[in-house]
Amino acid sequence: MAGRSGLGFGGKVAVGGFLLGLVAAVLAAGSGLGNRFGFWTYREGFSALEWIVYVGATAAVISLVGAALSWKGARIALVLALVGLVLGAAVAWIPYKTRMALRASPRLADITTDMTNPPAFVAMLPVRTADKARNSTDYSPDKAALQAKNYPDIKPVMLPLPSEAAFDKALAAVKGTGLRIIAADKSAGRIEATATTFWFGFKDDVVVRVAAAPGGTGSKVDIRSTSRVGVREAGTNAARVRKIATAIAAK
Known part of the structure; x- marks a missing residue:
């Protein structure tokens, strides 16, 4: 009933x-x-x-x-x-x-297209300090070894453009991915930005470096993405670097 x-x-x-x-x-x-x-x-x-x-x-x-x-x-x-x-x-x-x-995933939360001379954070450092970021921005050989093993496809972006034009293209690409721009220093060829996850609000920091390509033809764009907390991130930073690189390389 x-x-x-x-x-x-x-x-x-x-x-x-x-x-x-x-x-x-x-x-x-x-x-x-x-x-x-x-x-x-x-x-x-x-x-x-x-x-x-x-x-x-x-x-x-x-x-x-x-x-x-x-x-x-x-x-x-x-x-x-x-x-x-x-x-x-x-x-x-x-x-x-x-x-x-x-x-x-590997114990790695810092991904870069240049493992020998990774782009350095400048404007982001005091921001990370104020936020009490647990992860250091120092880049060690251990990080390079883990990245080479797990993300061998991460490479610099080569553009057939002079540095200033390449910088403008890189800046537009970073903005297009939805990151919050913290600094854009054209004279230094450096862009710094932050990504914030929706759910837990985790913050990952990104730095893009634009410089003349070796040999003097075109420009070389390097990207680095690192988490403020956590030693494992299931490939989030690598995916972000790939996304930015693809956006920069797009015609």
Whole structure:
């Protein structure tokens, strides 16, 4: 008998799964946004997320049961169960997938197209200090070895343009990728910018160096992207360097 609510037992299970999935999604979003807006540290956010994953998994299971029990019942119950299943599964799966990707990635959060003489940060240094960046901008042979092994495709961009024109093109490309420009020193051939992730608000810093190409023909553009915190980043900086390089090289 459906009872006064018209949903019956299966419908109530479906509603419960949906509500728990909704709570899990809100908590998961808050775990990262809380760090971004300064309510807690990213470590605290990660710790909370580890438990929230289980909440999401539980919501997915309850919603699945609710969907099975409501298959021939009230349509709204089935819809809520399916939504709860999607929410719960997403909350459980996305952090798990991200964690596995981090574990599989090298202990490297500093990528550059020039491992012998990487572009140097200048205007960004006091910004990183004020933000209490945990990672140093010093470039070591260990970083070069890890990059050569894991990201051998990262190379400088060669342009058939004089340095000033190449700088303008590089600056437009960096702006086009959505990074926030911190400094653009044309005389020094240096562009510095910051990328901020949406969820946790992690900041990665980018420096682009434009110089005359060896031999005096055209220009050589080097790119460097480094994280302020974390020793593993699942290839984020390498992907960013590739994206900027592709934008600069585009005609």
